[in-house]
Amino acid sequence: MTYQSLISPLALTAGTGLYGNISVPSALGINTAFVTQVATYESGLTANLIFSVNKAATDLSLSISPATLNKLKTIGSTVAPALGDTFPANVTANIANSMAAAQMVTVGASYISSIPKFIQAFGTADGYIGLTNQVIESVVNANNYLGPTFTTMDDLITANLSRVNLALQPFGEDLSNLGNLVDLERTEFFGTPAALVAQISVIGNMVNGVTPCLMDNLRAQGLTDQDIENLVSFNVQSLLNPEGLTPVEFDELQRRAYPALVATTGPCLEEITDILDVTVPVNTAADLLNPVVIFPNSFASLTFPTPSGDQLIFNTDGSVNSDVEPILNSGSVTPNGCDQLAKIIPPDQAAANRALQLSFAQVSGLASVKLPQLADALK
Amino acid sequence: MSVRGLVDLPLVQTTSPLPASTVSFYQNNLAQGSGPNGTWLMIDFFGTTAGSPHAENMQQVNEILTTYSSTLSLLKTCYDRMRTLLTGGYTSGVFPMITITIPAGPGAGTYGSYDSALNALIDAANGAVNSAAPALGSDLDTLNTAWYQMVWRTMVFEPANQTRADIDFATIPAASELSCTAFITSIDGYGQETEEGQAAFVLQSLAQDNLPGQALQGAMIEGRNEQALDALPLTRWNEVPSQPESPPPQADLPDASLTVDQARASVNARLRTTS
Numbered sequence: 001m002t003y004q005s006l007i008s009p010l011a012l013t014a015g016t017g018l019y020g021n022i023s024v025p026s027a028l029g030i031n032t033a034f035v036t037q038v039a040t041y042e043s044g045l046t047a048n049l050i051f052s053v054n055k056a057a058t059d060l061s062l063s064i065s066p067a068t069l070n071k072l073k074t075i076g077s078t079v080a081p082a083l084g085d086t087f088p089a090n091v092t093a094n095i096a097n098s099m100a101a102a103q104m105v106t107v108g109a110s111y112i113s114s115i116p117k118f119i120q121a122f123g124t125a126d127g128y129i130g131l132t133n134q135v136i137e138s139v140v141n142a143n144n145y146l147g148p149t150f151t152t153m154d155d156l157i158t159a160n161l162s163r164v165n166l167a168l169q170p171f172g173e174d175l176s177n178l179g180n181l182v183d184l185e186r187t188e189f190f191g192t193p194a195a196l197v198a199q200i201s202v203i204g205n206m207v208n209g210v211t212p213c214l215m216d217n218l219r220a221q222g223l224t225d226q227d228i229e230n231l232v233s234f235n236v237q238s239l240l241n242p243e244g245l246t247p248v249e250f251d252e253l254q255r256r257a258y259p260a261l262v263a264t265t266g267p268c269l270e271e272i273t274d275i276l277d278v279t280v281p282v283n284t285a286a287d288l289l290n291p292v293v294i295f296p297n298s299f300a301s302l303t304f305p306t307p308s309g310d311q312l313i314f315n316t317d318g319s320v321n322s323d324v325e326p327i328l329n330s331g332s333v334t335p336n337g338c339d340q341l342a343k344i345i346p347p348d349q350a351a352a353n354r355a356l357q358l359s360f361a362q363v364s365g366l367a368s369v370k371l372p373q374l375a376d377a378l379k
Numbered sequence: 380m381s382v383r384g385l386v387d388l389p390l391v392q393t394t395s396p397l398p399a400s401t402v403s404f405y406q407n408n409l410a411q412g413s414g415p416n417g418t419w420l421m422i423d424f425f426g427t428t429a430g431s432p433h434a435e436n437m438q439q440v441n442e443i444l445t446t447y448s449s450t451l452s453l454l455k456t457c458y459d460r461m462r463t464l465l466t467g468g469y470t471s472g473v474f475p476m477i478t479i480t481i482p483a484g485p486g487a488g489t490y491g492s493y494d495s496a497l498n499a500l501i502d503a504a505n506g507a508v509n510s511a512a513p514a515l516g517s518d519l520d521t522l523n524t525a526w527y528q529m530v531w532r533t534m535v536f537e538p539a540n541q542t543r544a545d546i547d548f549a550t551i552p553a554a555s556e557l558s559c560t561a562f563i564t565s566i567d568g569y570g571q572e573t574e575e576g577q578a579a580f581v582l583q584s585l586a587q588d589n590l591p592g593q594a595l596q597g598a599m600i601e602g603r604n605e606q607a608l609d610a611l612p613l614t615r616w617n618e619v620p621s622q623p624e625s626p627p628p629q630a631d632l633p634d635a636s637l638t639v640d641q642a643r644a645s646v647n648a649r650l651r652t653t654s
Contacts, residue, residue, distance in 0.1 A: 007563065008617045009619060010597040014566060015559070017589070017595070019559045025591060026587060026592075028595070029587045031585060034437060037434055037437035038437055041441055041444070044441070045448075045458070046458065049458040049461065052461035052464075056497065059465070062465060062493040063493060065494050068498055068501070072501055075501060076504075079509055080508055080515070081523070082522050083451065083508050083511070083512075084504070088530060091534055103534075104533045108433070110548070112428050116555050117553055117555075121424075121546045123561070124544055124545065125424040125425070125541075126572075128419065128543075128544035132409060133414070133418040136410045136418050139401075139405040139406070143402070153385055153392055154384040154392070157384070168382055169383070172381065377381060378382050
């Protein structure tokens, strides 16, 4: 509940009737409609019963026994207690000589006989209600608010990071050695040549290109400077880029870029790893697309989501789990397949990277995170 | 802090966010209010005072008793005779040699004590209740439900809930100026709690028809207006400034500032100490 704490003239005037000062009328009192209805009731059918109970209880000369008085006070209690101004038989409470209706008024009035006391009680109740109802509604919502998307408690408390790798600490250590290798805004391109060259361009502040030696290697594969610009800028058709290259044209550029990455070694490779702050040992730039190389400590526990639960991507020897490709091609995951990527990079890496693309997609909001931040949160 | 999973905690690796036992626990222990899903309402604590549902239920009772007044005439006669009995209307003789003679009708007979005569009339009254009840038809259920709700809430439900919320009128300080002052600043907020049975409803039900009572109702309306007006870029003037127009006189506190000469002397003294 959010209060605005307004001290207005009306509130100040109301306040005069809250302090219990006898020179000022009280702002609050028992509900008058209830009192009026009780008065009507007591002047009707049960008027003489009420008189008789009081008389029997207080006039000792009548010698009415306690048992008789109790019978008098419980007429109709098991059939129609309202006809006898009594408590229902299944309510455990002592009925006063004033009888039920009057007793209810007495109880109600007692809570507000002291306004300052009532105010404190009211505030306490308000606090209890606010806090307790939050918990109650949370319980009601807990099994529904996620709809059918609840997977495991680990996933729930790790923002689905455990869906990528349940071995969070080793995964975090591996990520910390990758610097700025991966642009988490484009995890749908994870493990592709385009993602790597684009990241080199962005992190290295290179306009429409990459490092000079990599540029040479790309040109050696027949890529023009315009082709390289298209790669680093992800100039592929989309809703926001209807004039871009078709996916087939874009993938052809990637296919030709991959051998250039394989050929990028030594000082040229060092320049790239320096720019990206990658410290994991790699032999070629193409190794930066290989999950077994870039996640040496945690590749064996990388997983991807499937309708029947998360599946391991790799075997412990670094080979790709043979279940991965059939699942990717089954149509049970969306988007399906890894055949296109397998024409660009080695087929086993294609399957693994495609699976990881699906895995990263489970982590909502990942696009707002930088890779070093993610590494710090996990290692 | 690092993100971690629930290692070695297999019991909480459940197939749903809350296991059924957890849901049951809260349903059976916490969700005992009369609101939706067992949520708590202010009337669960002070409903009797606020006349909810009591005013409406008592009206229902009165209407039924009026509708069936002829059906209940025998019962009324029993009650009338009780009054006549206990005020000596059937008594002759002088104590202790009294004779009580109830004429033909409920409890008719001759008795040697008020107690025995009253017992006869009580039995007659119970008989009258038993014979009238079927004649009320479905209104008997309505009557009993309305009555039970009121009595149960007043005598059982509300006291138990006050205990649950640590409200004990016997121990609440009788004169808490602080609470009353705090309440003044909260009226607008309470006015915005407009759910059925909650704070605004209860305060509205308790507000008296006098200047402070009407001001309380007005302040709650004002609070709801605030909620609506917050969305509009209108200038409002209803918040009374709570700072004094002229700043209050300041205390004569030490200045705690060195003069330039004192500062130079302090620096030089420090230099001499460290060299």
